[in-house]
Amino acid sequence: MTDRSSVGEARRIAMVAAQSLGFSESRRSDIGIVATEAANNIILHARSGEFLICPSQSKDGAYLDLLALDHGPGIHNIPRALEDGFSTVGTAGQGLGAIQRLSDDFSLYSLPDRGTVFWSRFRETASLDPRPYGAVSIPMKGESACGDAFLTLPSKSRSLYMVVDGLGHGQYAAEAAEEAVSTVRAYAEESVTEIITRTHDALKKTRGAAMTVVSVDHERQVLTCSGVGNISSSILGGTVSRNMVTQNGTLGAVLPHIHEYSYPVDDRSMLLMCSDGITSKYTVSNYPGLQSRHPQLITGVLYRDFSRHRDDATVLLAPLGGDRG
Known part of the structure; x- marks a missing residue:
């Protein structure tokens, strides 16, 4: 992730991966939104980083993990950052809240001046509970x-x-x-x-x-x-x-x-x-x-x-x- 064109590429590949796993059109739309928001956060707050798209298929079903990684300034107040309307860069402040709401599983880890990692998981089957590795x-x-x-x-x-x-x-x-x-x-x-x-x-x-x-x-x-x-x-x-x-x-x-x-x-x-x-x-x-x-x-x-x-x-x-x- 080096510039805004990377955001569109991240969204496109994430949606292709979701389609290959059999996700419905509505879930693919959710995945596209989360990929866009998470990738945008890298560019807005850290200027560069990596966006990992990790599909998984097993006999029990499929799920897709998205990981946004950066070495930026970190998030100093995570609970506040997850509230809708909170922004440090003049945006609408809906990104983190949308990621959390649309994901089946979501978590982030951030340390001041050491960067942030976002993790978002989408399950193809709602009842799927993959082993926690x-x-x-x-x-x-x-x-x-x-x-x-x-x-x-x-x-x-x-x-x-x-x-x-x-x-x-x-x-x-x-x-x-x-x-x-x-x-x-x-x-x-x-x-x-x-x-x-x-x-x-x-x-x-x-x-x-x-x-x-x-x-x-x-x-x-x-x-x-x-x-x-x-x-x-x-x-x-x-x-x-x-x-x-x-x-x-x-x-x-x-x-x-x-x-x-x-x-x-x-x-x-x-x-x-x-x-x-x-x-x-x-x-x-x-x-x-x-x-x-x-x-x-x-x-x-x-x-x-x-x-x-x-x-x-x-x-x-x-x-x-x-x-x-």
Whole structure:
């Protein structure tokens, strides 16, 4: 987002995404309004930023996330800013109120002089209640295909999470990532070691990938992981972050002796996984109150502040306990 022409482009792409997910004409209109207002806020208040359009389709239905990210002056009084008629730049002051009213879910995070992140979600089915994980997966600038991918298979007893980074970027990297997702899904009931081995074999026909697979036993409160290549993963709990071990190698090319690592978790724990398009210096504890927010909002903040902007970038955040609002 660099000028007012970017606003129209953001609206157009958001509405195309909404149509591809099967949203009705009236909901597409709502999405267009929210995209316009959120994108305008970037130009008016921060002059530049990013607007992310994240469609999601599953067997339970579809939803669309819009994220507006900037490093502007921030919002000093959020409750006041959400009131209709309030404006600091001479507009009608209807933007934030309209975004909140039209969205099925809405939240924002802002710190003075550190910028603002808006998150807005639209559900194709009103009753759809997607699992409260957060995910941003964005291709490298100039590429239409993303060489990163992720998979979430949550359940009450055992949940499985995966992030993969196809070697390089572009279409061939995306093909490797897609093959990894298909393989992990097919062998999701196996151990993480077996999943890694199966994926290595499947990726021999591709350029290869880095990948980490995490299995969470919710009854025993134990997380087990295995990873090959530079996917960084950590367990967040309060102000403490514990990094998980990964091994050197490339699935499909060089497979080391595979190890599984187990870690204790509890209902307050969150799993954070990032491809190498996100700098390893990421942290959540430096953002007051952020960990209590919806995971999709948190991933937007982390992408904004720690993306390298020279590679595909993926952030996946999954609470390992109860639902989060």
